[in-house]
Amino acid sequence: MKSTYLIFLSIVMSWNIGFGQSNPKSLDGYKYAYVQKLEYKNGRTDIYGLSYSTERFLKNSGFYILGNNNNSWPKEAQLNPCLILNVLVNNSDGSKVFMEIRNCKGDLVYTDKSTAANWVNDFQDNYNRSLKNIFKGFGNYQLSYNASKTPKIEYPEVEKLEETEESLKTYYTTNTIDEIEGIYKSYQSDQFGYYMIGIKKYKNEYKAIIIESDFKHWKPGDVKAVFEPSSMKGFYSTTWFMGNKTPFETFALMENPALLSVEFKDAQTGDKRTDKFIKMYPSADVSSATTIDGIKATGSGFVISTDGVIATNAHVIENADRIEIHLNTEFGTKTYTASILLKDESNDVALLKIDDDEFKGFNSLPYSILQTTDIGEDVFTIGYPLNSLMGDNYKVTDGIVSSNSGLKDDVRFIQITTPIQPGNSGGPLFNKDGNIVGLTTSKLNERAVGTSVENVNYAIKATYLINIYNMLPQKEELSANTSLSDKDLKDQVKVLKNYVCLIKIY
Incomplete structure (x- = not known):
């Protein structure tokens, strides 16, 4: 009797039932998977880790897992939703798990369910074993993308005109x-x-x-x-x-x-x-485009000394009769006049000096100026792009260092993916620690190269800024402050915005 009881006990304490599995090869028309986060009536999400485990399983099967923010998805996924699988995992009754995978049309392309239970009714263990049973239904599946299996959306007709x-x-x-x-x-x-x-x-x-x-x-x-x-x-x-x-x-x-x-x-x-x-x-018309309120051009710049020396690109101040510096302060934006100290046109760097009696200087600067960057490191810029169109508020964009040289391996430049526009010229390029590593300068012109390009932008290395600054006959030591290195981007920006200026050229 004892041996019979033990056999019965082992059967009751752990039992598994699998149901109707589909063919995983039906998933070969897709590249991406979006797993919906399981939400419960009490407001909690993914209590038993089912969504998380499903994401890991699909990732190991070869799918790119998409997050909740579709703005961060790869462009291919944003442009073609039919490359994406919408995955829903659910649970019920303390032991059952269901999986449904649908495509861009809402068609069910894969479904499975499983039940597992144990003697002590441990829901966590039940659900995890049920989910593993579903995973077993995939066998040794690995994604082998086949474009012919990707569904096509039938879009409504819109009017078409014979215009080019x-x-x-x-x-x-x-x-x-x-x-x-x-x-x-x-x-x-x-x-x-x-x-x-x-x-x-x-x-x-x-x-x-x-x-x-x-x-x-x-x-x-x-x-x-x-x-x-x-x-x-x-x-x-x-x-x-x-x-x-x-x-x-x-x-x-x-x-x-x-x-x-x-x-x-x-x-x-x-x-x-x-x-x-x-x-x-x-x-x-050129005259109307370049003389809005008498403004010839605008650009960005940043403070490099407490007494008001401003760095920018030399091309920003070309043909300047008068220069205005607009700086953020705790009391709002302040406008100061400035004059040119030095220009290095060959390296596109210029130094300005605020010479306005209203300017009281800075107690200190929150960053250092560094001469090295690593390929792949995170960088960001603060600036005033397309000022006449986008307004006088500063804009922040980020990216990475793509190369430590520019067009045709020009060693003066850093190639970056940080988006920049006209008006960003002369702005600071910061590393992840909030220290300056360059001046944002230009983007690759599609018309010049005759092909479409994306995320190819350039910054002049900070070395050339330091060189011209050292030519000043009277100057203070450059800041060696690194106080922002332990802060995240949003907190760095709250500080740094007050040292980045809008430059208006008259």
Whole structure:
């Protein structure tokens, strides 16, 4: 009797049942997996680690695991949701686990469920063993991507016009056009991809026509939006066709002759956001474009001495008759006059000096200036890009060091993925510790190289800044402060923004 009891006890204490498994080879049409975080009625998430374990299993099977913030996803995944598997793992009754994997159309491509229980009814152990049973159903599966198995989305039809970039330019140059008409490029953000559109008047409305796009399902000639004028000049009731070609009713505003803004709702948060389109053609008249309020140019710079020496690029201050420095303070933005101390045009570095009686100096500077960088290290910049379009508030972008040389292996430069725009010139390039390693200078011009390029930007090495600073006859020692090294990026920015300036050239 004793041996019979022990056999019975072992059966009751641990039993497993598996149900209807699909063929894992059906997953070969996908590259990415998004595992939904399991949420419970009490507000807690993934109590038993089922979502986490599933992510690890799929990663080991060859899938790229996507996080909750789709703005950080690889661009390929953002542009083609049909490469993504949506994975849901759930549990119930103290022992059952269910897995469903669906594609971009909501079709079920893989499903399985399992039950496991033990004598003491340990839910954690039950659920983990049930999930392992599901994993066993995959066998030795490893992803072998097959593009022919990737599903295709059938998008709604949108109006198509027989227009090209050339035909639109001919129209603009041979007709008297309205302010909104012209060729625009989207100002790319994490939430918005790249579009080049041409806006043309048709009877009593204006249509935005696709010229180029990152999205393959948007073809040249497709109508992206329709603008209907309102009673207010420059304000338009707008039907915008979203990335999936469904209509979205919103409004658009010509903020100035070169900038069109369109209001959208963020799909993740529900918050409103405004996306910008910059008019590229017809180009503005040079005199009007370069003399807004008498301003010839703007750029960025940063403080390198407590008595007000400012570093920037030499090209920022070219042809300057008067220079203004705009600095953040605890009392708001302060504006000071400045003069040129030294220029090194061959290395594109310049030193300015605040010579305004209102300027009282700094007690200290929170960073050092370093002459070395490592490929792959994190870097970021603070600056004032496209000041006339994007406003006077500072902007922060980050990236990594791609190379310790520039175009054609020019050793004066660092190549970075940190996005920069016109107006970032002369701004500081910081390392992860908040110390300066260079001056943001330029980006690779697509037209010059004749091909599309992404994230190829350059900064002049801090060595050349130190060299010109050492040429000053009277100077203080450069700061050796490293007090920001233990802070995270957002806390570093709160301090550093007060030492980065907007430079306006008159």
